[in-house]
Amino acid sequence: MTETEDGDPSATDGGEPPDGSEFGVGDGMDDQDDAPRIDFYGGKWASTIPLAFFICWAIFQSGVLGIGDTNGLVIGALIGTILGMFFVRGDWKAYADTIFEGMTQRVAATAIVAWLWAGMFAETLQVGGFVEGLIFAADALNVGATTFPAAAFVLCGLLATGIGTGYGATVAFVTLFFPAGVLIGANPVLLFAAILSGAVFGDNLAPVSDTTIVSAVTQDADIGGVVASRFKYAIAAAIPAFIAYLIAGSAMAGVSLEGSAALRDTATAAGLVHLLSMGIVIVTAVAGRHIVEAISWGIVVAVAFNLIFGLSSVSDILAFTVTEDGTFTALPFVVVGDAAGVGGSLYAGAIGFFPLIVLTLLIVSMAQIMIRGGGFAAIQEFLLNVVATNVRRAELTMVLGTATINGMITINTAAEIAIAPYIARIGEKFNINGYRRANILDANTSALGYIFPWAGGVLVGYQVMVGPEGLGAEYGPEMVVNPIDVVPYVFHGWFLVIVFLLAAITGFGREYIPDRTSEEVSRA
Amino acid sequence: MSRLDKFFAGFSFRGSTPDYEPGDVIEVMVTGAEGGEAVARIGDSTLRIEDAPSGAVNTRVLVAVDSWDEAAHRGTGTYRETVGESAF
Numbered sequence: 001m002t003e004t005e006d007g008d009p010s011a012t013d014g015g016e017p018p019d020g021s022e023f024g025v026g027d028g029m030d031d032q033d034d035a036p037r038i039d040f041y042g043g044k045w046a047s048t049i050p051l052a053f054f055i056c057w058a059i060f061q062s063g064v065l066g067i068g069d070t071n072g073l074v075i076g077a078l079i080g081t082i083l084g085m086f087f088v089r090g091d092w093k094a095y096a097d098t099i100f101e102g103m104t105q106r107v108a109a110t111a112i113v114a115w116l117w118a119g120m121f122a123e124t125l126q127v128g129g130f131v132e133g134l135i136f137a138a139d140a141l142n143v144g145a146t147t148f149p150a151a152a153f154v155l156c157g158l159l160a161t162g163i164g165t166g167y168g169a170t171v172a173f174v175t176l177f178f179p180a181g182v183l184i185g186a187n188p189v190l191l192f193a194a195i196l197s198g199a200v201f202g203d204n205l206a207p208v209s210d211t212t213i214v215s216a217v218t219q220d221a222d223i224g225g226v227v228a229s230r231f232k233y234a235i236a237a238a239i240p241a242f243i244a245y246l247i248a249g250s251a252m253a254g255v256s257l258e259g260s261a262a263l264r265d266t267a268t269a270a271g272l273v274h275l276l277s278m279g280i281v282i283v284t285a286v287a288g289r290h291i292v293e294a295i296s297w298g299i300v301v302a303v304a305f306n307l308i309f310g311l312s313s314v315s316d317i318l319a320f321t322v323t324e325d326g327t328f329t330a331l332p333f334v335v336v337g338d339a340a341g342v343g344g345s346l347y348a349g350a351i352g353f354f355p356l357i358v359l360t361l362l363i364v365s366m367a368q369i370m371i372r373g374g375g376f377a378a379i380q381e382f383l384l385n386v387v388a389t390n391v392r393r394a395e396l397t398m399v400l401g402t403a404t405i406n407g408m409i410t411i412n413t414a415a416e417i418a419i420a421p422y423i424a425r426i427g428e429k430f431n432i433n434g435y436r437r438a439n440i441l442d443a444n445t446s447a448l449g450y451i452f453p454w455a456g457g458v459l460v461g462y463q464v465m466v467g468p469e470g471l472g473a474e475y476g477p478e479m480v481v482n483p484i485d486v487v488p489y490v491f492h493g494w495f496l497v498i499v500f501l502l503a504a505i506t507g508f509g510r511e512y513i514p515d516r517t518s519e520e521v522s523r524a
Numbered sequence: 525m526s527r528l529d530k531f532f533a534g535f536s537f538r539g540s541t542p543d544y545e546p547g548d549v550i551e552v553m554v555t556g557a558e559g560g561e562a563v564a565r566i567g568d569s570t571l572r573i574e575d576a577p578s579g580a581v582n583t584r585v586l587v588a589v590d591s592w593d594e595a596a597h598r599g600t601g602t603y604r605e606t607v608g609e610s611a612f
Contacts, residue, residue, distance in 0.1 A: 220611035228530035286527055391540045391567040424611040428553045428582070431566040434611065436534065510538035512566050513584070514550035 037372045038098060039089040046087045047373020050366040051418065053080035055405075058414060063454045070355040073414055077362035084369060095369065102368030103361045110217040111210075111360060115353040117295040118208035121281065122163035123349030124302045125274045128311040131172045133271025134159055138177070140269075145185030145254055149194035150245035152177055153492065156195045157238070160202020162278035164209040166450060167460045170199045174464040179471055182479055185254035192461060192481045193489030194245050196450040199457055200493045203412075204446035205234045207285040208295060210356065210413045211449075215442035218420035219427070221434035224285035224294070226442075229435040232509060233443060237495035244491040255478040270309045277302040299346075318344040356413060363417045380425055391430045395440065395504035398423050402444040403497060412449030412456065416441060433511035443500045447493035453483035540568045541597040548589040551607060554580045562603070569597040576603040584608035 040046035057076030061067050081099065088095045102108075134155040143151040152173065160169035173195045181191045203209050207227045216226040281298035285291055306312040314332035321337040328334045333344075370376045383401075388394035401422065406415045420441060427437040450457035465471045465480045472480040488494075503509050544550060552564035552571060562576035564587070573580070573587050584607050592599035 218611065220608075225530055228527070229533060231531050232535055283527075286530060421612045428610055429555050429565065430568075431553050431555065431564060433534075507538040507540065508536075509534045510567075511534040512538075512542055513553055514542070514544070514566060516533060517551055 038094050038369065040087045040373050041089055042087060044374030044378050047084070047370045047375035048379070049087055050077075050080040050084035050369055051363075053083055054363070054366060055418070062456060062459075066454055066459055070359055070414075074355060074359050074362065077359060077366065081362065081366060081369075084366075094372070098369050098372045099365045101372075102365030105364055105368075108360055108364045111213050112353075112357050114208075114213040114217070114223070114291050114295075115210055115357065116350045117292055117299070118164050118210070118213070119349035119351075119353045120346045121208055121277075121295050121298045121302060121349065122165055122168065123345035123352070124299060124306065124317060125163050125277060126168070126172070127316045127345045128274055128277075128302060128306040129268050129271030130162060130274040131159060131176055131271070132268045133274065135176060135180070136267035136269045137272060139267050145181075146249040147246065148181040148184065148186035149190045149249045150242055152181060152191055153194040153198045153201075153242060153245050156198025157201035157492075158198075158275070158278075160199050160209075161206045161282075162202070162274060164202065164206040164212070166199030166203035166209070166446070166457055169202055170195060170450075170457055170461040171464055173198070174461040174471075178464075179475060179479060182255065182475075186249065187252040187254050188478065188481050189485045190245070190248050190252050190489055193486040193491070196457055196461065196486065196490045197241055197245075197492035200446050200450045200490065200496065201234060201238055203449065203457075204442055204496065205230060207282055207291065208298075209446075210353070211416055211442050211445045213291070214413060214416050214420065215438040215445070218417070219424055219434040219438040219441065221438050223291045224287065224289070226435055226438045227282065228286045229509075229511075230439045230442070233439060233496070233499050233503065237492055237499045241492035241495050248489065248491075268311075270311055273305045273309060273311075274302060277305060312345075316344060318342075318346050359414055360417055363414065367418070367421055376421070380422060383422065383426060384429055388426050388429075391432070391510075392504060392507075394426050394430045395432070395510070396501070398426055398437070398440045399444060399497075399500050399504050402441055403448055406445050406448035407452060412445045415449075416445040428513075431513040433513050433515060435516075436509065436511050439509070440500060440504075443496050447490075447496040451487055451490045451493045453487065458483045458486065542567050542569055543594050543597060544571070544589045544592050544599060546589055546591055549586060549604065550589065550601075551584055551586055553584050553610070554582065556581060569599075571598075572600045574600065574602050577606070580606070582610040 038047065054073070054077045057080065058073055061069070061072050061076065085092055085095050138151050138155060141151070156169050156173045156177070159172065160166050163169060174192065178188075178191055178195060182188045203211050205227060206212055207223050212226065213223060216223040277298050280301050281294050284294035284297055303317055306317065307314065315335050318333045319342070320334045321339065321341050321343060322329065322334060323337065323340050325336055329336055367376070383397060388397040402416070402419050405419045406412050423437050423441045427440075449455050452458065462481070462483050463470075470480070552566060554562045554573065554576065555565040556563050558572060562573040562580045564571045564573060571587065571589070573585065576585065580603070586604040586607055587601040588604055589599055589601045
């Protein structure tokens with residue numbers, strides 16, 4: 001160990017234990033900022049109490065009880081934040097101020113803005129019959145029982161890439177595509193797993209995906225560049241996954257069910273125009289335009305297509321509901337209903353992200369408390385000095401760290417936000433490029449969110465099958481898949497994890513900061 | 525960088541000890557200090573940075589590479605300017 005010019009201790013190999021003090025605000029370079037600003041009873045480790053409590057809550061809620069409710073996590077975060085305050089020595093004001101300091105970080109604001117836009121776009125595609133268009137494609141291609149899982153993987157992947165939400169794609173495909181496939185003789189376990197694989201693909205690659213947005217903005221990289229750079233990993237996992245579904249589709253028998261395939265009932269070719277809406281967002285984002293601009297163009301085009309091709313009404317997109325007929329009800333976006341309110345795809349898409357936005361603000365606040373209390377630096381010092389001692393081990397630590405936390409906290413965006421500061425700092429200590437860091441972070445986040453029985457993605461699909469109005473009640477118990485059975489067959493998820501383990505070991509795709517500069521965060 | 529190049533960037537097996545040529549001007553994250561001088565660890569290679577301002581650790585700086593030992597994967601360079609900070 002040597003001394004720096006200002007007297008701060010640092011390692012001789014350039015791996016100075018970071019303090020994490022520049023989490024968002026300030027330059028964090030002066031002596032005062034290096035010192036913990038909040039003193040806790042029990043030392044710096046006590047500053048991890050809010051986040052540790054939240055993680056335990058998340059594991060118990062989502063992992064043990066199988067409740068995939070983001071609002072529930074919000075309560076866990078609030079209680080954790082209050083709990084931590086009781087361990088503060090002296091005045092609690094610094095603790096309270098740190099909550100605000102965390103919430104006002106740019107990283108949270110950037111993600112929130114992108115989510116709101118992405119939500120409006122995704123929901124507009126949904127009401128515009130995009131799913132029905134994909135079902136039309138499957139019908140037109142004359143997909144049979146053995147090829148149905150492979151087709152489901154590709155088409156669900158397309159939908160998830162378009163709408164950015166793997167959960168939404170899973171619900172849509174399990175509702176509409178899954179029963180049709182099982183009825184024509186596809187194996188239900190394999191088919192459910194293929195749908196989950198498609199969701200992983202889209203969650204990982206889509207520029208409008210919540211996890212993609214978080215991975216980019218937390219690693220100081222632009223979203224378009226991140227999407228382009230992760231294409232190689234996604235394809236490296238998707239091609240073998242597609243082949244595996246073809247082989248397994250032939251090998252695994254379907255179930256015997258009475259009924260007829262209902263594909264044609266819901267199929268409409270016109271919904272396929274939204275492949276263009278989706279393409280516009282991807283192309284403009286990759287071209288380096290700001291994500292707000294890229295998605296805004298996508299929204300404009302999607303709304304235009306919906307109205308021109310009659311895919312939805314104006315009130316499907318935006319509706320002011322009033323209880324009595326009047327002058328304004330002649331307008332196409334003012335409708336009469338039982339209860340007054342505002343609705344439509346733009347409304348529903350944006351507010352769908354509100355729970356996640358609140359949760360994000362609380363998680364970054366808890367992380368900031370950990371930084372101001374010294375817990376962040378302590379954990380990072382341990383990782384850098386004991387575990388991540390060279391670049392290969394650093395990347396393996398990043399891969400296994402994200403995999404572990406996503407395996408436990410199965411609402412994957414929450415897990416991603418919690419681990420993101422560590423991925424940034426460990427990667428930066430070896431000058432690993434922001435694109436590479438974002439890709440490592442998001443691959444495991446996407447994959448692990450759809451594999452294990454307690455994963456949020458699996459649970460939302462399972463929820464469609466069970467219950468009084470579920471597929472099981474409608475078609476019989478053969479239409480219900482035990483979540484534990486799908487674990488080995490979520491091929492794209494597993495292959496994505498394997499691709500990144502191999503990439504960390506072999507250096508495939510590795511880029512250093514001097515290789516190329518991530519575009520500005522303002523262009524996130 | 526063109527749109528197509530963005531898709532193929534990094535499409536290779538990259539070693540853990542990148543090397544640079546004298547005269548290269550590169551952007552690096554300053555990762556620590558050694559003997560009172562700023563140091564950037566790039567993978568498992570090390571670049572000592574002369575004339576870096578105090579408190580440069582965890583900032584991104586432009587450095588002109590002055591010398592580089594390819595056997596030891598170590599080099600020295602001169603600080604040009606600060607261009608950014610840590611992501612967190």
